[in-house]
């Protein structure tokens with residue numbers, strides 16, 4: 001489903017190369033974990049997959065279902081089913097979460113050449129998704145993420161994901177602490193998304209998250225390259241020994 005070949009990418013503004021010859025293959029049905037020390041380029045990789053224009057690809061390619069997506073803008077990628085959690089991390093005062101979800105869903109439909117959803121159909125989908133997450137529908141009247149707890153933000157993120165029904169999901173669980181409740185919300189959400197025609201990439205440096213989401217593959221990113229790939233046992237080894245051994249082996 002996803003094949004990243006010898007990817008090199010730099011920050012558009014100042015030309016600093018962050019991704020330096022990265023190779024990664026993720027098959028449909030797979031849950032892949034990307035781990036690595038702080039500053040190794042994990043978040044940058046997710047932004048590049050989403051198509052953010054702050055980064056320039058200088059070499060290599062990203063193939064999605066066999067076709068390069070490098071020339072596609074973020075909305076075209078979203079229309080093809082690529083979803084980056086925290087694509088909309090910002091708090092949006094004045095816009096109810098419900099309204100935000102409607103815009104997100106309908107702009108995806110528009111990019112696919114589909115009509116906007118009728119309001120009753122939209123509401124019924126939101127209600128179904130929200131109740132599957134034990135989410136109070138009243139919360140959706142509040143502005144997105146404004147004053148949400150860590151757990152509520154995670155629920156809102158998984159809710160977006162459920163509604164958009166992506167094929168390739170990238171979740172960047174950034175350095176900010178996930179408490180155990182938030183961790184479980186993310187894990188349950190990801191596990192519910194597992195399906196033979198969908199791939200999930202979970203970026204984390206918490207081994208703990210991988211106790212709940214058992215990945216099919218684990219890849220260690222360091223200085224903009226995948227320096228080691230393995231199965232779930234690789235994450236356990238990292239937990240025990242840290243990154244130093246693997247970085248040493250790769251060097």
Ligand code: ADP
Pocket residue numbers: 011018036037038039040041042043044045054
């Ligand atoms: P990780 O998610 O693995 O912690 P990041 O992708 O956030 O790593 O960052 C990788 C490196 O790139 C860091 O040194 C970071 O400071 C730098 N970096 C990423 N994006 C930018 C940017 N837009 N401007 C300046 N530096 C950046």
Ligand code: MG
Pocket residue numbers: 038039043175
């Ligand atoms: Mg970081």
Ligand code: MG
Pocket residue numbers: 042043044174175
């Ligand atoms: Mg990061």
